Amino acid sequence: MRLSGSPDMPPISYAINDEKQVGIGFEFVRTIIPKEITVEVAKPAPMQRVMQWARDGHIDMFVGLQSDDYPEDWFTVLHPAITDxxxxxxxxxxxxxxxxxxxxxxxxxxxxxxxxxxxxxxxxxxxxxxxxxxxxxxxxxxxxxxxxxxxxxxxxxxxxxxxxxxxxxxxxxxxxxxxxINHVYLALSNFSPCLDHKASIELEIEKAKRSGVMEALLEQSFLYTKAIDxxxxxxxxx
Incomplete structure (x- = not known):
């Protein structure tokens, strides 16, 4: 599963250099998909380019979309939101x-x-x-x-x-x-084979939210701790 997101949205998704993108949004995804699925995070790119990647199938999942108000032919937004x-x-x-x-x-x-x-x-x-x-x-x-x-x-x-x-x-x-207050979502490319698993992924998002996965990841995030301070x-x- 190939992921990407905004390079300017810490701690959910952000670039630490021109080659690497990290964030607790990607860690959240790793907790909700089967362990046998390999996760790859694409290199950082401007936000509009990443959205285009999701539209044309260059990535499977956009991590950290801050709205679900997009045309349905762009990509498929997963519910519920992972955080706010x-x-x-x-x-x-x-x-x-x-x-x-x-x-x-x-x-x-x-x-x-x-x-x-x-x-x-x-x-x-x-x-x-x-x-x-x-x-x-x-x-x-x-x-x-x-x-x-x-x-x-x-x-x-x-x-x-x-x-x-x-x-x-x-x-x-x-x-x-x-x-x-914006809801923060995951979104699947309409050209990704992962789209066949939309229902099961949404079920795992719901389970993860009930068990406080994102809250735990936030508490462990150095960037979030600095922001609170x-x-x-x-x-x-x-």
């Missing part, structure tokens, strides 16, 4: 954004492959926000550093890890309440 991903607002510490309403009139950014569907309770009017599109979290942080944007919206785990690994070159802060430091005092 919270998206938050990050900004330069000292800007005193401090609440959602203050985003109006400021310049922001979102990831290019991100679909922004905020919690209705936030009453956030997306059409009234000034949002650029950026290819990665690292580039979003750089845009904040250059003062080309005032804030960006991105997944919490990935952003905290990317910021930490960059040496905290920008004094970031984060709004405490997430903008939205930094989480409250990023929330700016009023």
């Amino acid at each position: 991903s919270a998206y938050a607002v990050f900004y330069r510490r000292g800007k005193r954004v401090m609440n959602i309403n203050k985003l109006y009139g400021l310049r922001g950014a979102i990831l290019r492959d991100m679909s922004l569907k905020p919690d209705p309770a936030l009453n956030l009017e997306i059409d009234n926000l000034q949002l650029l599109h950026t290819d990665s979290i690292a580039k979003a942080i750089q845009l904040v550093k250059l003062k080309r944007i005032d804030y960006f919206i991105a997944p919490q785990w990935q952003t905290i890890n990317t910021w930490f690994e960059s040496g905290k070159t920008v004094p970031l802060a984060m709004l405490p309440e997430p903008i939205q 930094q989480f409250y430091n990023l929330i700016e005092s009023p």
Whole structure:
């Protein structure tokens, strides 16, 4: 079974160099498939290319898809979701954004492959926000550093890890309440022979969720531990 995923989604899926991609999403897959099946993780590639690989059968499974709202002829999304991903607002510490309403009139950014569907309770009017599109979290942080944007919206785990690994070159802060919660899925290529085992794989996902496999993998992840350690430091005092 050949796997791939986003190179910028730690700890689920991420690239540690140009040749190797790792993450607890791949470890989760190894726990739910029969041990006699060999798992191979493809080399890192941009997100859009990996999605194309899943569409044309170059890989059997996409690990870490953050939506199930794709055309059925692209690939087959497996249910239930393996975990969730919270998206938050990050900004330069000292800007005193401090609440959602203050985003109006400021310049922001979102990831290019991100679909922004905020919690209705936030009453956030997306059409009234000034949002650029950026290819990665690292580039979003750089845009904040250059003062080309005032804030960006991105997944919490990935952003905290990317910021930490960059040496905290920008004094970031984060709004405490997430903008939205995305479910994180596995998806099978419609051209993969693994598609014949869709029902049995979904049953194993359900069993793994009931037994807390993903929670255990998260607790063992060094990247997740670092993110938790930094989480409250990023929330700016009023």
